[in-house]
Amino acid sequence: xxxxxxxxxxxxxxIVQAIAINLRNExxxxxxxxxxxxxxxxxxxxxxxxxxxxxxxxRLDGLSTTxxxxxxxxxxxxxxxxxxxxxxxxxxxxxxxxxxxxxxFNTLELMARVRSQLRRYVTxxxxxxxxxxxxxxxxxxxxxxxxxxxxxxDPVRLTATETRIVELLMRSPGRIFPAEEIYARVxxxxxxxxxxxxxxxxxxxxxxIEINPKEPKYLKVVWGIGYKIESC
Numbered sequence: 338x339x340x341x342x343x344x345x346x347x348x349x350x351x352i353v354q355a356i357a358i359n360l361r362n363e364x365x366x367x368x369x370x371x372x373x374x375x376x377x378x379x380x381x382x383x384x385x386x387x388x389x390x391x392x393x394x395x396r397l398d399g400l401s402t403t404x405x406x407x408x409x410x411x412x413x414x415x416x417x418x419x420x421x422x423x424x425x426x427x428x429x430x431x432x433x434x435x436x437x438x439x440x441x442f443n444t445l446e447l448m449a450r451v452r453s454q455l456r457r458y459v460t461x462x463x464x465x466x467x468x469x470x471x472x473x474x475x476x477x478x479x480x481x482x483x484x485x486x487x488x489x490x491d492p493v494r495l496t497a498t499e500t501r502i503v504e505l506l507m508r509s510p511g512r513i514f515p516a517e518e519i520y521a522r523v524x525x526x527x528x529x530x531x532x533x534x535x536x537x538x539x540x541x542x543x544x545x546i547e548i549n550p551k552e553p554k555y556l557k558v559v560w561g562i563g564y565k566i567e568s569c
Contacts, residue, residue, distance in 0.1 A: 340364070340365070340366050341365055341366070341386040342365065342386050343386065343387045343388070343389060344369075344370060344379055344380065344389070345370070345388075346371070346376040347390075347391035347417065348393075348394045349391070352391075357369060365451075368385065371394075372395050373394055373397025373402030374396045376402055377402065385412055386412065386455060386459065387413045387414075387415070387451060387458065388412055388415070389417060389447075390402060390403065390415065390416055390417065391416075391418070392416060392417065392418040392425070392429065399417075399429075403433050403434050404433065406433070407432070407433035411458075412458070413436075413454035413497055415434070415437070415447075415451065415454060416437045417439075418437070418439060418440065427537050430534060430537040430538065431537055433496060435454055435498045437534075453524060453525050454497070457501055457523075457525075458497040472504070472508060474555060474566050475554070475567070477566070484504070486546070488546050493545050493546055495545065498523065499538060499541060499542050499545075501523045502523055502535075502539070502542060503542060505519065505522055506519075506556070506565060506566040510565075510566050510568035511566075513562050514564055514565065515563040516532045516564070517531060519564065539556065539558070554567065555567055
């Protein structure tokens, strides 16, 4: 297996060291930063496959850092925060984070989430297909080889999580997927109370692919049931 590099960012150096020890025990290479600006400098000069990012930090906080990273990179981001309220979780996901872990965290759970995010990010291009398959729905075109989406010919920048959701929905146009099924199939974990998490990702995708996200043409909510890509 390739040695994947995880960047751990937290102003609490003891937490950074503790996470780093566990990551190294799992076979990962570890980079460490203690505020958002340091993190941004590192990802410009080093190859990073995943970021574990604290919210409350000096100089540049975790949410602002996430926004800046998402302007040009789709590296998986796991947000760490002492706040457990749903609003904070949704805010982090809205900024572009892929997952969210609340302090104090269970180390085994954090490592499981790291593995899950890396598996999806690193293997996105590893699906073995016989030919250069394209999924199409109206102006949406999803390339199964390169895992890229275009809308009316214009490329759309998606995170790894958003890409998996789009592929899942576009493989079965017209089919309604409950939030729990989307979560179980995309995150690879048992779904429990995941409606808000899925909803935030759906909203972000919609903002990227719809001319008017409030009146979507492609990505529809079927209230009380789930989500679907229209069969155009």
